[in-house]
Amino acid sequence: MDISPILKNYKKIVESIGKSSFTHVGDTIYIIVEPNKLRELAEILYWKMNCYHRTCVGVDERPLNGHFALYHIFGDDTNGLHIVVKVYIDPEDPVVPSITDIVPAADWCELEAYDLLGIKFSGRKLYRLVLPPTWPHGVYPLRKETPYNYRPSVKIISGEEIGESHDKAVVPVGPYHPALHEPEYFELYVEGERVVDVKYRGFHVHRGIEKLGESRTTYQQVNFLAERICGICGFEHSVCYALAVEKAAKIDVPERAQYIRSIVLEIERIHSHLLWIGVAAHVLGYDTGFMHIWRIRELVMYIAEKLTGSRKTYGINLIGGVRKDINEEKKKEVIEKLEIVEKDLKKLIDTMVSVPELKKRLTGTGILPKSEARKLSVVGPTARGSGLDRDIRRDLPYAAYSEISFKVPVYSEGDNLARFLVRVEEVFESISIVKQLLDQLPRGDIMAESIEIPERKMGVAAVEAPRGEDVHFIITGRGKPYRWKVRAPTYNNIPALKVMLRDQALADAPLTIASIDPCFSCTDRIVVIKDGRRYKLIPNKGGVVLYG
Amino acid sequence: MSKFLKKSIWVFHLNTGSCNACDIEILDVLTPYFDAERFGVKLVASPRHADALLMTGPVTLEALPKVINAIEATPRPRILIAMGSCSVGGGIWHDTYSTIGGVRELLKILKEREIEVDHVYYIPGCPIRPEAIIYAIGLIKGLVEKKISSKVKKAVRRTSG
Structure with missing residues (x-):
């Protein structure tokens, strides 16, 4: 064009x-x-x-x-x-x-x-979001003079429980909650059974990954660090980082490597969406569905291990290409296994959507209107469930996505069912994408011959992860990135929860929270909770130093 | 191995800042393919019902007080199972600015606060494999022997005189 x-x-x-x-x-x-x-x-x-x-x-x-x-x-x-x-x-x-x-x-x-x-x-209210409340004022971890291993001295005190009075009843969800497998905290304000407001305090998983990438690792090592941003969509982050650096340094990646990247990316999408469908069923109390989906998912994990040598698709991506090739034997086995997955899944999904309780719980709950979705720039299945037709794979093609054909499912209802159906359709699309890619896999090298990365170049890359678009921004430095910034999809989607949860029944809240497929380890690489706390950290001014 | 855990182990899952990979393997191991439930392992909703705490992640500053609360709420005998490289030794985060660097630092803090932990088990791996989790369950229940290479055995003998 x-x-x-x-x-x-x-x-x-x-x-x-x-x-x-x-x-x-x-x-x-x-x-x-x-x-x-x-x-x-x-x-x-x-x-x-x-x-x-x-x-x-x-x-x-x-x-x-x-x-x-x-x-x-x-x-x-x-x-x-x-x-x-x-x-x-x-x-x-x-x-x-x-x-x-x-x-x-x-x-x-x-x-x-x-x-x-x-x-x-x-012109706005500023408050602390990412760092813990105990972090000393005037110390900024990403400024170059702050060492990556600076640790503030804090002490733990045990205090009385201080409850603050609200005019509305508060239902705390988290930070350790059976419906959530990651630490995050939602404060739901309720009137009777209706949720009237919601507060979020996340960033329990801020581990300082960007600073680490800028200080201790080299270009190629950051690939493996990027995978550890998230255990589900790790390969997406790794590819996104590699794309940003390749763009900044103008490195040509061999075609075969591009194809292999796309194949693994799609395998990751299949396992991530299956995982989500299972968890959604579990949250709805439909544990049979949960168990069956995870049984099917195990085959996908087997494929991932076959292709990358690790169940979590870790460790094969580098700047300039990939480290592991796909041979004929693997190709045949992957296609065979995918066929079984497709058949089993079709049968299960048919059963699932015909369960009336499930359909009723999903329909009309957690509505995100299109206008709000646009205002907040939500991404991924959350956007596509609300009628925003955006998919980075189609709009800004990377890897081998420009070589194949696929549909982007869009639903305009904006409720939990729409998001559920978007993901279900995407699984089947992904299966077809993997088959197409394996079929067309070109011959050639899987690694670029020479990799030279000049200093002070800028690169932006976006990759469509299972939850939406990952954005990596890079400024190159000497031997390692000068600045590396990661934007995970959940980062844009969480603010939408406020709209989705408002005026909903309390019983639907866990499902609605789950419906954006939140991934906090991505988001947190970053509302003070007032109630029911025994231990807390305070900045240490003399007294016992626990570490520091 | 431990006398008090011959029967079902009820576990509470404590994500202290991990990347989700280990957490998903924990869920995975409970579903039909690996089926750890046949050993009586069950995820429970409150640390007050738990025999053991599964800890994943390097313990971030934000999570630290909540982790201590959860550990204190667990009835004795208390078992802490550190899962994955991050939790076992801090992993790549062992000295980053917003973590404390793994279970060993946490145990020091717990000792300072006089919160006792009766047993600590380590399951290394990045991420841990489901097979490793099943092996750990076997180890805790005394179904398998601890595998130690002869080199380590010799080193232990030497240091202990």
Whole structure:
């Protein structure tokens, strides 16, 4: 497709703003604007040009040019473009105008930049999101002068339980809750059986992965680190990181490697969606469905092990290609096993959707209207269940997705059933994609011959993970990334829960929370809970130092 | 091995900041293919009902107080099972800014607070394989012997004189 008229259009917009620069490389547009023009440009991009907001990234560029920088990444999915808007920020007084009132989707990433880099945003309420409440003020882990292994000195005190009075009854869900297998905390305010408001405190799984990638590891090692962002969609993160670096360094990846990446990505999508369907059935009290789905899923895990040598598809992706090839024998076995999966699953899904209780619980609950979905830039099956037709595999094809045909299921109802059906259809689509890819697998190398990564280059890549799009942003440095930023899909989807849970029956809350397929280990790489706490951490000022 | 766990082990799953891979293998091991339920293993909803705590992840700062609460709520004898590389030794997070670095640091903190843990089991792996979990169950219930290589045995003998 010829995108030059679209580019011209963007150029015109940027020129009309004045005092800004416009460059274009591949599928990415770089714009540098003055901080006071940022809001104007954001409004035009987000609402007039119909771009989604992917994320924003704060970068400590003081060693490079003496400034902090903030990158807002927008995505024009219909034309297949990433739009990176950069502002320089004064290092002495790092304040930049907030755009959350124009772009609600930018809420969390601004708070993250405030927490981790100390960039202040004018015109909004700032509070701590990512770091624990005990983290000392004035220490920003992602600033270059802070070492990655800095640990604050804290002590644990046991206090009385302090309950705060609310005019509404509070139902705490988590941080360790039988319906959730990850630590996160939801505070549901209820009136009778209806949920009237919800508060979320996550970020229990913030492990400092970005800082680690920028300080202790080399380019190729970050691939394996990226896999540990998430145990379910690890390969997606690894591929997304590799794509970002390959884009920044202009490395050509052999075709066969691209195909193998796509195959493993789709295998991961199948096992992740099966996992979700099982968990959803479990949350609904339909344990038979849960057990059967996981029985079927075991075959997919077998395929994953056959292809990558590990049940979790870990360890085969590198910048420039992959480490493991697929031979004829494996090809045959994968297709055989997938056929069994397809047959078994079809039978089971037919049974599942004919269970009237299941259908009733799913229909009409947890509704996310299209307008709200658009406002929050939700991604993945959550967006497609609400009538937003967006899929990175089709809109900005990467790996081998441009070589094959597949459908993108979209439902407009926006309820739990819609999200359920989107995922079910995607499993069958993925099975067909894997078969097509295996069928067309070209011959050749699986690793690029030479890999040279120049310094100070920028790369943005997006990958459609099972839960939505992963976005990785990279600035290259010497031997390791200078800045590596990860945006996981759940990051954009959690704020939508507030809309989905409001005015719902309490009994449907766990299902609705599960329906976005939240993956907190991705999200947390980052509301204080007031009630029922015995132990808590406080900043240590003298007294017993437990570690530090 | 342990006298008090001859029968069903009820476990409470405590994710202390892991990447989900281990957690999914825990669920996986309870479903029909590996079926750990035949050993009487059951996930329970509250630490107050649990015999053992399954711990995955390097213990993040945010999770730490909640983990201590959960461990204190578990009745004695208390068993802590550290699963996966992160939990066993901190893994790659052993010195990052927002974790405490695995079960050993946690045990130090627990000791300081005089919360006793009767047994600690380690299941290494990244992620742990379901077979390894089943082996650990066998070990806890005394169905299999601990496998130690002759090198380690010799080293232990040497250090203990």
